[in-house]
Amino acid sequence: MEGFIDMLPEECVSTILSFTCPTDTFRSSMVSSIFHSAAESDVVWERFLPDDYKDVVSRLVTPLAFTTKKELFLCLCNPVLIDGGRKSFKLEKLFGKISYMLSARELSITWGNDPMQWSWKSIPQSRFPEVAELRTTCWLEIRGKINTQILSPMTRYGVYLIMKISNRAYGLDSIPSEMLVEVGNKVCNGMTHLRHEDGKKQQMECLFYRNRTEVLRKRVIEGTERFLSEREDGWMEIELGEFFSSEAYEEVKMSLMEVKGYQLKGGLIIEGIEVRPIYRFMKECLR
Amino acid sequence: MALELKSSDNKIFEVEELVAVQSETIKSLVEDGCADNVIPLPNVDSKTLELVLDWCKNHVDMKLDEEKLKEYEDKFIEVDQAVLYDLLLAANYLNIKDLLNRACQKVADMLKGKTPEQIRETLNIVNDFSPEEEEEIRKENLWAFEE
Numbered sequence: 001m002e003g004f005i006d007m008l009p010e011e012c013v014s015t016i017l018s019f020t021c022p023t024d025t026f027r028s029s030m031v032s033s034i035f036h037s038a039a040e041s042d043v044v045w046e047r048f049l050p051d052d053y054k055d056v057v058s059r060l061v062t063p064l065a066f067t068t069k070k071e072l073f074l075c076l077c078n079p080v081l082i083d084g085g086r087k088s089f090k091l092e093k094l095f096g097k098i099s100y101m102l103s104a105r106e107l108s109i110t111w112g113n114d115p116m117q118w119s120w121k122s123i124p125q126s127r128f129p130e131v132a133e134l135r136t137t138c139w140l141e142i143r144g145k146i147n148t149q150i151l152s153p154m155t156r157y158g159v160y161l162i163m164k165i166s167n168r169a170y171g172l173d174s175i176p177s178e179m180l181v182e183v184g185n186k187v188c189n190g191m192t193h194l195r196h197e198d199g200k201k202q203q204m205e206c207l208f209y210r211n212r213t214e215v216l217r218k219r220v221i222e223g224t225e226r227f228l229s230e231r232e233d234g235w236m237e238i239e240l241g242e243f244f245s246s247e248a249y250e251e252v253k254m255s256l257m258e259v260k261g262y263q264l265k266g267g268l269i270i271e272g273i274e275v276r277p278i279y280r281f282m283k284e285c286l287r
Numbered sequence: 288m289a290l291e292l293k294s295s296d297n298k299i300f301e302v303e304e305l306v307a308v309q310s311e312t313i314k315s316l317v318e319d320g321c322a323d324n325v326i327p328l329p330n331v332d333s334k335t336l337e338l339v340l341d342w343c344k345n346h347v348d349m350k351l352d353e354e355k356l357k358e359y360e361d362k363f364i365e366v367d368q369a370v371l372y373d374l375l376l377a378a379n380y381l382n383i384k385d386l387l388n389r390a391c392q393k394v395a396d397m398l399k400g401k402t403p404e405q406i407r408e409t410l411n412i413v414n415d416f417s418p419e420e421e422e423e424i425r426k427e428n429l430w431a432f433e434e
Contacts, residue, residue: 005372008376009379012375012391015387016398019388019391019392019396020395020398024398024400024401026428027401027403028398030421030424030425030428031412032407032412032413033415035412036416036424
């Protein structure tokens with residue numbers, strides 16, 4: 001049987017590819033020379049870029065060099081700083097879904113402006129100009145917000161606090177921290193112990209302090225318990241919750257709080273809050 | 288007002304102007320005053336033209352009923368590959384945007400999640416790369432083949 005598609009003009013093939021996704025387009029570019037050429041077209045990559053990409057590009061801290069929309073797409077698959085370094089933006093390469101990281105400066109940290117409680121400094125491991133380090137406080141409250149308008153629609157997102165616990169940390173895990181992600185009337189609760197998982201140490205503590213631990217724990221709102229995990233960039237992260245970006249524009253409120261323990265705590269370093277698509281949901285779309 | 292369209296195999300179709308101008312190509316002919324006589328469409332055969340005109344007519348009739356229109360479009364595009372490409376080419380030539388997009392979407396759905404070999408098989412495409420070219424492109428796009 002004749003290859004009917006060989007009769008199509010290249011611009012039609014580009015239009016066809018624009019209805020797929022970046023992954024399918026890269027695979028298709030290997031099919032034949034017409035597909036390879038059609039896959040380079042701006043017609044295709046314009047559709048994969050976010051609707052507001054021109055606005056995002058105008059807010060870049062460092063301008064990007066690109067000649068084609070495909071090059072721009074690939075550049076944006078690496079995190080780029082925008083808004084004077086207060087946020088970073090990234091596209092994930094499989095479907096071009098949007099993700100953001102809000103720097104510590106972009107968040108509301110209660111008592112963040114009190115130099116006795118929080119210190120702000122520049123460290124090489126951070127992508128942002130500043131991180132916030134907790135010196136001492138009895139009231140730990142970190143809040144962030146983002147509007148679904150700037151995210152990819154109809155996507156399941158996870159919210160993560162990006163941080164480190166320094167060696168001289170204290171008081172952070174006496175009582176679990178409460179985590180919340182709220183969109184419209186949907187609420188996702190969670191809780192975590194802000195500590196490096198050290199099985200042996202925790203076993204000992206359980207033995208000696210079990211009663212006290214349980215009493216303190218009862219003060220905390222019940223929610224899924226989550227654990228810190230290590231990231232590839234050297235930071236740790238804890239999932240605050242997840243949400244679904246519907247077609248309506250909604251404000252997402254995200255927070256981590258430890259305000260019921262009253263004990264002093266310190267040694268927490270905040271890089272920011274990341275809002276990114278949940279990979280396992282995206283993988284299902286590939287089948 | 289009615290227009291006359293002639294397919295590549297010399298069949299004449301009488302069509303209402305409102306229906307025919309769904310095609311941007313025909314619309315500009317009308318606006319330029321060139322539509323008084325029979326309009327020849329040498330790139331579209333009668334079988335395809337009949338289908339295309341059915342699409343256009345239904346888009347005029349069902350303009351206000353989104354659900355009914357979607358049902359019609361989904362059923363309309365369930366055709367075999369040969370007909371699909373004829374529709375695509377006709378829609379491209381006649382510049383009927385919604386038909387072109389729908390037909391392209393249908394072909395796009397056939398590509399989703401497939402490897403290059405599977406795409407060639409589904410769409411009957413010949414691999415015209417040399418082994419060296421193929422290797423180079425594979426290297427370029429390595430990440431698209433990772434899990």
